[in-house]
Structures are given as structure tokens and as C-alpha cells.
Amino acid sequence: MNQAAFLAALRKIFPEHRLLTTPAALAAYESDGLTAFQARPLAVVIPETQGEVIQAVKACYQFGVPFVARGSGTSLSGGALPVKEGIVLALNRLNRILKLDPQQRIAVVEPGVVNIEITKAAAPYGLLYAPDPSSQPICTIGGNVAFNSGGAHCLKYGMTSNHVLGLKVVLPDGELAELGSDSLESVDADYVGLFGGSEGLFGIALEITVRLLPKPETYRTLLAAYRSLEAAGDAVSSVIASGLLPGALEIMDNLSIQAAEAAVKPGYPLDAAALLIVELEGERAQVEAEWARLKEVIDASQPYLVKIARDDEERMRIWKGRKSAFSAVGRLSPDYIVQDGVVPRRRLGEALAEIEKLSAKWGIRVANVFHAGDGNLHPLIMFDGREPGALQRAEGLASEIIDLCIQLGGSITGEHGVGIEKRQYMPRQFSKTDMDAMWALRKAIDPLELANRGKVFPGSEAPALHQVGAHPLERAGVISRE
Numbered sequence: 001m002n003q004a005a006f007l008a009a010l011r012k013i014f015p016e017h018r019l020l021t022t023p024a025a026l027a028a029y030e031s032d033g034l035t036a037f038q039a040r041p042l043a044v045v046i047p048e049t050q051g052e053v054i055q056a057v058k059a060c061y062q063f064g065v066p067f068v069a070r071g072s073g074t075s076l077s078g079g080a081l082p083v084k085e086g087i088v089l090a091l092n093r094l095n096r097i098l099k100l101d102p103q104q105r106i107a108v109v110e111p112g113v114v115n116i117e118i119t120k121a122a123a124p125y126g127l128l129y130a131p132d133p134s135s136q137p138i139c140t141i142g143g144n145v146a147f148n149s150g151g152a153h154c155l156k157y158g159m160t161s162n163h164v165l166g167l168k169v170v171l172p173d174g175e176l177a178e179l180g181s182d183s184l185e186s187v188d189a190d191y192v193g194l195f196g197g198s199e200g201l202f203g204i205a206l207e208i209t210v211r212l213l214p215k216p217e218t219y220r221t222l223l224a225a226y227r228s229l230e231a232a233g234d235a236v237s238s239v240i241a242s243g244l245l246p247g248a249l250e251i252m253d254n255l256s257i258q259a260a261e262a263a264v265k266p267g268y269p270l271d272a273a274a275l276l277i278v279e280l281e282g283e284r285a286q287v288e289a290e291w292a293r294l295k296e297v298i299d300a301s302q303p304y305l306v307k308i309a310r311d312d313e314e315r316m317r318i319w320k321g322r323k324s325a326f327s328a329v330g331r332l333s334p335d336y337i338v339q340d341g342v343v344p345r346r347r348l349g350e351a352l353a354e355i356e357k358l359s360a361k362w363g364i365r366v367a368n369v370f371h372a373g374d375g376n377l378h379p380l381i382m383f384d385g386r387e388p389g390a391l392q393r394a395e396g397l398a399s400e401i402i403d404l405c406i407q408l409g410g411s412i413t414g415e416h417g418v419g420i421e422k423r424q425y426m427p428r429q430f431s432k433t434d435m436d437a438m439w440a441l442r443k444a445i446d447p448l449e450l451a452n453r454g455k456v457f458p459g460s461e462a463p464a465l466h467q468v469g470a471h472p473l474e475r476a477g478v479i480s481r482e
Ligand SMILES: Cc1cc2nc3c(=O)[nH]c(=O)nc-3n(C[C@H](O)[C@H](O)[C@H](O)COP(=O)(O)OP(=O)(O)OC[C@H]3O[C@@H](n4cnc5c(N)ncnc54)[C@H](O)[C@@H]3O)c2cc1C
Pocket: 032, 033, 068, 069, 070, 071, 072, 073, 074, 075, 076, 078, 079, 080, 091, 111, 132, 133, 134, 135, 138, 139, 140, 141, 142, 143, 144, 145, 146, 147, 148, 149, 150, 151, 152, 199, 200, 201, 203, 204, 205, 206, 326, 327, 415, 416, 452
């Protein structure tokens, strides 16, 4: 590849301040939320129009340069990690809501729109956008589509893929494709389904048509505290077995309770081994009927304490604790890996007990805070990157947790994608035939492997793991996690 000629081609598309090439400017894009992997791209481009994205992808195709789409870089699996010789397309400035049609209950948005902005725009019409990752105030809808992201309310409403009706995408050779439509029924094969969750390997989403739902009329939220994590896990199975479908069913263990309490003081019982948060939502009459049944089921699961949110303020406090738990764990440990395995819901209690044993075996603390209703575990594996070998040991424990999920009939990822982090686990979950079929599809759409090269499939050269520790600005006393 002629780098000089390629950069000259990019200069024709982007003004100087939106084509970054200096080491200082590139530093911010060297990793995403999985900071253990870092790679410096050749350049970062910051398009402001869909036309600029298309031209940049065409230039990549012409010169054979790999490219990575980046939303807000909150991926926890290294999905937005740059390719060393490639470019990053930072899409945050494509952040327009192009259409909001309350009658049809749809919105058409650009990929850089932040998830929560759709709900804010829809609120005056009594509508919302349902998938709500805990990173909702920062992650983009483009990243959500690529990872088929979930969130606390996906138990009832489904993941991102259940809310995307249509996509306009630029394929890896620069061609445009319109997938699906703005209608609930579509005549074609499910190409939207194919693109959703494809982790940027099939091109870049430029426009996304999403469904909007009516805002629930009312919510009822409770906190149940248990003496063991397994009991909380079993309570989830009982709620589901009862036929109820709560809006959210979340578990936090003692370490994450302590962290959340220290960070945002939601009033959680500090002596609980585990907390279960259950929220019902919908029409008032239905919620009230289900509430009575829910309380019976929760009482039968023998919590030692049940706290009921009396008003919106108390409800928001409960959620604030849950939603801040990931970042709050930063108070307990300088570094941690967030795992994203899934187990069948009925095996949650068993899985949590095994994770406790593995944590003791490795002598590594593991905090658990997760979307229990989906069986989606998020063990936070804590380590101190300044200690030699600590990251590798944390990875060893993470790998055993993944094996556990597969053994229990679950999956290596729930909502955070495979990215770079979990690609070596793919053959543990999928047979050679499955892997070959996925690879054939990738090659059919992107024969040059330009789009997000090196992700999802094992085998290609992996970037080196880096020891992580305090951020240089933290060490200098400029920023702090307090
Ligand atoms: C504190 C915290 C909490 C989180 N909680 C959740 C949670 O509850 N549920 C959940 O699902 N995730 C969660 N995540 C993970 C992350 O926020 C989501 O995966 C999110 O969808 C990533 O969005 P992003 O805009 O940051 O994407 P990025 O990290 O920038 O990119 C993610 C992937 O999408 C690709 N991509 C980005 N834009 C496009 C596009 N327009 N077209 C094609 N591919 C594209 C990238 O190449 C990459 O592979 C959490 C992360 C953090 C840090």
C-alpha cells in the first residue's frame, strides 16, 4: 500500500483538523473500553456527513487499507480497537435525528446519536427507545447495532436487534445498501438481522430506523436482599417460572453493593451477600395485579429484607446504584476485566456458586453485577495492572468463567460482542463447520477483510496485551476516580 498516496486521497476528503495523524492526536483512539489492548492507527478521520464516510471507505477499498468504525469507544471487548496500518472512522459527529414520526412510532437516526438522546427526543410524544445499556448516556446507536447491545430492560423488550427496522449501510467496497424498511413487516430476507451484531465486519451503518414504544404508565420496583448469591440467582428462576415478565431483573453481589454505596449512596443494605432488583412496568391495572403475585414469589424465595420504592425518587436512587456499579468498582480495584458470559437462567445459582469457587481458587476478587433476567453474567475480575503477571492471571480466571458458561449450555457473550477479547473462545463454542460458514459469509461480503480486520475470528495476528495501571494523569494528580 502506498501510504503517502492514501493519505493524500484522505486529505482531499477531510480538512486538516478532521484528519488526525500525529501521535498526540491518535493517542485518544488507541484503545476502547478494553484498555489492555492498544494499537496506533495510521490515521483517524472525523466525518461530518454520510458522503464523507462513503468516500473514506471507497479510498480504503482502492488502496486496500483496513478500517474500523468507532462510536463512543465504550466497547469492553476491544471491538473498536484500531488496526495498526488502518484508519479509524470516528462517527460521533454524525449525530442527527433525521426523522421522528410519533404516529408510525419510528425514528431515523445517524449512527453517532447517543442512545439516550432518542428517548429524550421521543419523550414529548409519550414514547421511548427501549434498549438501554448501562452506558446509555454515552454509547452510540451505531455501536449498539454492531454489538446487538442489551441492557436492564431487554428482558421484557428484547435486544437492539428487536428494535431496528431498517439500515442504510456502506459496504466494505464503498457500495451503499438499504436493508429492511421503516415498516414492521419487510418482504426481503432478514438482512437487518444479518447486519445487527456483526461487529462492524460487514461495513458501516449510516442511518438506522428504530422502533419507539409507548412509555410505561407506571413502575413498581423492589429490592430483595439475600444471605447468598446462589439464593438470589434461584429467586430469578422462581420469578420467571411464575409466569411474570418484569421490565428488569438485576443482581448485585456484596462487592458491587459496597462499591455502589460508596459512590452514589443509594441506601443498599451493606451486609447483603446479594441484592435482587425487580421492576414491573406497564399499564397500571396490570402492574398492580402482577405486583401482588411478585411479592408472593419474592417472599417464598426467603430474602432477609425487602425494600419497596415508595416514589419515583426512591426508584431512581435504586437504579442510580445499579447503573453506577461498573464505574464504582474502580474504587475497589485499579483495574478489572468485565466478562460477559451467559448461562441458561435456571442455572444461574449454580453458575454464581462456581464463580465464587473459581475466585477463591485463583485468589482474585470478583464482583458480580448483571442482567440476571437474561442469564447474562458480568463478573468484574479485579486486578492491579502494576503487579507483574496480574493481568495474565485475571485473563486466566476470565477464561475459566467462559468455559463454565459453555459447559452450562450458555454463550461466550451476551451483549458486549466478541471483539478482540473473546475471539480465541469462538472455537470452544462453535464447531469447525459453524466457523467455516461464518468465515465464508465474511469473505463473501468483504473479500479483502477491510472492515474491522482481526476481530471476532481467531487466527490473525493479535496486538500485544498491555499492562494497565493508573492513567498517567491520575499518577500526576490531575484526575481522580473519587
Ligand atoms: C460502564 C459501561 C457499561 C456498559 N453497559 C452495557 C450494557 O448494559 N449493555 C451492553 O450491551 N453494553 C454495555 N456496555 C458496552 C458498550 O457500551 C456497548 O457495547 C455499546 O453498544 C458500544 O457503543 P459505542 O458507541 O461505544 O461503540 P464502540 O465501542 O465505538 O464500538 C463498538 C463496536 O461497534 C462497531 N461500530 C461502531 N459504530 C458502528 C457503525 N456505525 N457501523 C458499524 N459498526 C460500528 C465498532 O467497530 C466496534 O466493533 C457498557 C460499557 C461500559 C463502559
